[in-house]
Amino acid sequence: MPFREFFTACSKGDQMAGFWLLYRLQNRSEHKLTRDFWTFLLNRSARRHGGYVGPGAAIAGEPVLPHGLHGVYISRFAVIGTGCRIYQNVTIGEVNGRAPVIGDDCLIGAGAVLVGNIRIGNHVKIGAGTVIRQDLPDGCTAVAQPPRILERGTADDENDKPGLAGNKSERPGP
Template identity: 30%
Template sequence: MKKNLGEIIKQDMIQNRGYILNSLQLLKLILWEKYDPMKYLIFFRVANYCENSPKLIRGIVYRIYYHHSFKFGYEISPKTKIGGGLRLPHWGGGIVIHSNAIIGENCEIMQNVTVGNNALKSRDDVAIIGDRVTLCAGSKVIGSVSIGDNVVVGANSVVVKDIPTNTIVAGIPAKIIRYVNN
């Protein structure tokens, strides 16, 4: 069952804030907060939701979204499929995610993370990332790889091969350093 926009935004709020903002708090966030990743996530979700809207509406929403994308330092296409509960703990994060990437629910992405293609092999084949995955600062996920659920990718690691579920990986290239029981 596909979730609606409101449910996904609420899931993002719980991951980022620990609670759901009421209407007044949400309005304050959108109108007055300058640097809150939750504000960016709301604009991302709306732009993602408007992907199949009429051209005029999509154009207006995208313009607002790209303004905030530039302001926050995130390069995430509104076409990217990202599950609810995305946590971005740092604003000005330098995060780059390819438009064909698929990211599961309740994931956390730290600053300076890249999820991209391997230009030497294919410009369109990119990662599929499972649920409850943490991509630590500076990590890179390159090419057509699959990352299972409950995975932690260590800081400055480079993932170029598939990663199984319930693992912690680190290094260049990333290797399994521990299995985690859930």
């Protein structure tokens, strides 16, 4: 594959192996000029599909990104183990310069948010839309937050209000 086609595929997110190659080259470069060049290519690639991987993030191996880097934010302070599967719109963020440490073979569902100085164990599954702010032990599964009831009404209150489904006299007919 010619360089131009390879670079275009990396930029679109079709070629994640190429993205991780650029990422490794950036982290290994010792000279500022070459590191800036790799950073430019990485930022171009990541920005095309709304993702970000911080330049100092410690990522062992190549994480599996089934949807590419679409909406994935990985803090520059994050540590990610081998074999992790990260779906779209995941945030691995920092608080006061401290980011999560994620173990090996973890699954992080779409839209999950992991923030702060927390440790995620090995073989952990995090469900879609889950917000994690505490440590998780090895092999556990974390799912969505429990719902919190802000205001409680009675069934009679709902039927008395005009325009609600419980009040048949106000319902428009077919």
